[in-house]
Amino acid sequence: MISIVVPCFNEQEVLECFYRETVKVLEDLEHTYELIFVNDGSSDNTMGILRKLAAQNPAVHYISFSRNFGKEAAMLAGLNYSSGDAVVILDADLQHPPGLIPRLVKHFENGYDQVIAKRNRKGESLIRSSVSRLYYKLMNRFVDINLEDGVGDFRLLSRKAVNAILSLREYNRFSKGLFSWIGFKEYVIYYDNVNRKAGQTKWAFSKLLNYGIDGVISFNNKPLRMSIYMGLTITLLGILYVLFTFIKIMINGIDQPGYFTIISSILLIGGIQLIFLGVIGEYIGRIYYESKQRPHYIVEEESFSKSHMEMMEQ
Numbered sequence: 173m174i175s176i177v178v179p180c181f182n183e184q185e186v187l188e189c190f191y192r193e194t195v196k197v198l199e200d201l202e203h204t205y206e207l208i209f210v211n212d213g214s215s216d217n218t219m220g221i222l223r224k225l226a227a228q229n230p231a232v233h234y235i236s237f238s239r240n241f242g243k244e245a246a247m248l249a250g251l252n253y254s255s256g257d258a259v260v261i262l263d264a265d266l267q268h269p270p271g272l273i274p275r276l277v278k279h280f281e282n283g284y285d286q287v288i289a290k291r292n293r294k295g296e297s298l299i300r301s302s303v304s305r306l307y308y309k310l311m312n313r314f315v316d317i318n319l320e321d322g323v324g325d326f327r328l329l330s331r332k333a334v335n336a337i338l339s340l341r342e343y344n345r346f347s348k349g350l351f352s353w354i355g356f357k358e359y360v361i362y363y364d365n366v367n368r369k370a371g372q373t374k375w376a377f378s379k380l381l382n383y384g385i386d387g388v389i390s391f392n393n394k395p396l397r398m399s400i401y402m403g404l405t406i407t408l409l410g411i412l413y414v415l416f417t418f419i420k421i422m423i424n425g426i427d428q429p430g431y432f433t434i435i436s437s438i439l440l441i442g443g444i445q446l447i448f449l450g451v452i453g454e455y456i457g458r459i460y461y462e463s464k465q466r467p468h469y470i471v472e473e474e475s476f477s478k479s480h481m482e483m484m485e486q
């Protein structure tokens with residue numbers, strides 16, 4: 173059986189269209205399937221549509237959160253409830269073409285545990301694509317795991333890979349990193365970037381920026397290490413400056429002007445201290461969240477049967 177996991181947040185405009193296209197592809201597959209929609213606290217009619225679809229088709233299930241917990245939590249819930257031999261994660265907006273599912277499954281049958289669909293950046297604004305490119309370049313420099321541009325959450329995971337992902341219980345989840353971290357045999361297929369069919373993207377620039385920072389911080393402590401090096405460098409420069417000035421005073425005597433240098437060094441060092449206090453704060457914040465051990469999401473309603481729930485708990 174193949175499970176399809178679809179996080180949905182205010183997707184009423186595309187959901188039915190998505191369902192039609194996806195089911196068409198799935199019916200042609202030689203496997204049975206289950207379609208798991210995760211309603212991530214939508215405020216529109218997403219839930220109404222999901223109830224209707226689940227009533228129509230016994231292979232359709234839904235999980236509905238009590239509020240918006242974010243796509244990471246939605247994917248985790250979907251994986252948690254899935255029972256297929258392989259799971260495909262799809263966006264609801266048809267940006268991940270369901271037509272690629274048979275190809276993903278084919279490579280799974282050939283023994284790959286992660287089949288990744290990689291997109292190019294066709295049709296995307298120049299600014300966004302060049303910022304992304306720069307980001308991935310920097311990331312791969314500073315972070316231990318390898319992240320690739322154009323590789324997102326659109327992929328097939330074997331049961332083994334799903335269990336590995338589920339065994340990572342951290343609260344701050346950065347899926348791109350987690351997928352790469354678990355390893356396993358990977359196969360990459362390529363597709364052209366498609367624009368969202370209808371509705372709106374939930375990724376404002378500020379959200380993307382936060383996501384980018386998450387990616388750096390959640391995977392290692394290199395930014396902390398970097399702050400030590402930078403602090404050492406600046407301290408060394410400071411000592412040299414003090415020595416230099418001291419010798420100058422011994423030779424020439426004290427001269428009044430010096431206001432500029434003092435102010436500039438205070439500003440510079442103050443700024444750098446603030447940045448790294450922020451870095452340290454980020455890590456402490458994460459420790460704080462992890463130590464609370466809260467669940468990743470709260471389910472308000474779901475369409476799975478009792479026996480399924482019992483099976484999951486085992």
Ligand code: UDP
Binds near residue numbers: 179180212368372
């Ligand atoms: N999504 C979600 N919770 C959120 C934001 C997004 O479940 O808080 C879902 C959304 O419904 C969609 C997928 O994640 O199925 C990708 O979101 P979107 O298309 O807005 O992102 P983009 O493709 O623009 O990166």
Ligand code: MG
Binds near residue numbers: 368
């Ligand atoms: Mg999208």
